[in-house]
Amino acid sequence: MADVLVLEGIRKSFNIGTSVETEVLHGIDLRVRAGEFVAIIGPSGSGKSTLLNIIGLLDRPTSGNLFITGLDVSDLSDAALTGLRGHAIGFVFQHHYLISAFTAGENVMMPMLVDRGRPSPAMERRADELLSLVGLTKWRNNKATNMSGGQQQRVAIARALAMKPALVLADEPTGNLDTASAEAVFALMRSINRDQATSFVIVTHNLSLAQRCDRIVQVVDGQIASG
Template structure:
């Protein structure tokens, strides 16, 4: 099975008054198509830094990072931006919707950025995605009029608009009550199984991590455990 994500010897350091601060120390990680993995670890372990690198929001100080077969270290910024927009979907703890836009318009945004102008195919894709997350009847509602759980469903639909190979979810249920969090997590799982989309989910919730196929633990910038989860 093809790797959607391939990290080899990834390091990240930042300049400081006393020299450089090393945050990630030689990360090796592969994620196959269709995998549903949790990334866990204490605060300050480097999870956000690693997610930013995988999401092509930052570049590693050293190492090799491949997304869906494309090695990224030598790509110019325009190509990085295009690869990020077309191959990677993002779901955050805070949905980051445009509150004045409708649910449908928010889901269409990645398509509009990629193609430059709206068309019927874009609208059809966004409508299909909203139906898939159970919000067909909320398509024309402004995002500001939706509940927290509904807004996160719109954010999930938006993340899937470009049919990405990989979705990065950073504490996607951290802002929700337990019942709504369970519903959102079940939706991510359903998308994973239906579409074959790979997911890497950062979570502090051990209940949710235990429902993933694989649990990757990061401590002090190093992967200290990477294990399949047969209990799922």
């Protein structure tokens, strides 16, 4: 299967050209195949968040090459990066970042509204399809504030899938959940991965969840130690 994500020699420095210039990532090489479910683990301060920001096109590397679905993003403009990020990558964070005044359905529609400007019956059908996928059809018209933490995170996963991304990035997606809700959210992501061949890269401190992924990538001191 094709590579959804390729990183070649990725380096990232901060405060470049000053006396406190610091390199955080030291030549990262990583490939993620289509349909693969990968966990990234490592101690705090190891560079995991910086790496995820670069993979998610939220930040640019200082040097190295990054390919998303085969496209070299190195020379893309900021506008082109934003467009690619909106279509090719879905995001799930530790905090769900739902809009509290919106219903579950409206939150799922947000990426489509940002992309297309105005709601349409097709968007509503897509939102309904995704809420069904995550088991929340009955909660379609519930405000985000009237849902449990686990339900809110499932809405966030549905929202991440709205644009049919090839890759979903999840940063501590179960970190704020109780054990049962964490298990349900992980199982949901795993089933989406298997049924739809969507690639997932998750950053987690939960080793029991990481061990159930296809592969564990360990980041230590800005380098890949294993995986």
